[in-house]
Amino acid sequence: MQLIIGNKNYSSWSLRGWLAVKASGLPFEEIVIPLRQDDTKARILAFSPSGKVPCLIEHGLAIWDSLAIAEYLAEVMPSLWPQDASARALARSVSAEMHSGFQSLRSQMPMNIRGRYPDHPVSPEVAQDIQRIEAIWNECRNHFSSGGRYLFGAYSIADMMFAPVCLRFETYGVKLTGLAGDYLQTMLAHPDLLEWIAAALAETDRIVDYEPKQP
Ligand SMILES: N[C@@H](CCC(=O)N[C@@H](CS)C(=O)NCC(=O)O)C(=O)O
Incomplete structure (x- = not known):
């Protein structure tokens, strides 16, 4: 492949x-x-x-x-999705919501692993996106915590869909509390994500369009 x-x-x-x-x-x-x-x-x-x-x-x-x-x-x-059909439906729902939504967060806080912009202004639209993501993460972690520390217990496609958001929260210093905050740390320690981050840090090219925009 x-x-x-x-x-x-x-x-x-x-x-x-x-x-x-x-x-x-x-x-x-x-x-x-x-x-x-x-x-x-x-x-x-x-x-x-x-x-x-x-x-x-x-x-x-x-x-x-x-x-x-x-x-x-x-x-x-098949283990890339949760085994249980209801959990799988929920995992597909949050993955689809990520895939088609959160436009404000995506455009105003572009992924930039090397960057650190803790003072980047947060517009009301971005705040709303962050609030919704925090709610999804808290709800999933509350329901599926017996199976592990990822959204649906075991690591799944839903976590992969939210991985770039985790990196954005690091770049822009977005603070989360409770289980959502714990989830963020869990994701940032995932070996595959750490491998990607190391490769990103080794890149030197700079794309102006993907540097953060003011709201
Ligand atoms: N919905 C698509 C979005 C793909 C997408 O927009 N990719 C961007 C890079 S992150 C791209 O290929 N842009 C083309 C370009 O910049 O020329 C997916 O989920 O893969």
């Missing part, structure tokens, strides 16, 4: 797809295409019909979009 991704410091969707491939345990080759270069679009389009990363290639089949990649891998590794 080949996984096409963008810069590790900035590409939050790439991180989600990469975490899913890592969790599958399957061997893969990583192809990093730096974003926002003159040849970026053409290079991505050579693999991904959407012109976006991540894109997984297996036996000539292209699977693009982070959630589609996660679902594809869950077919061979």
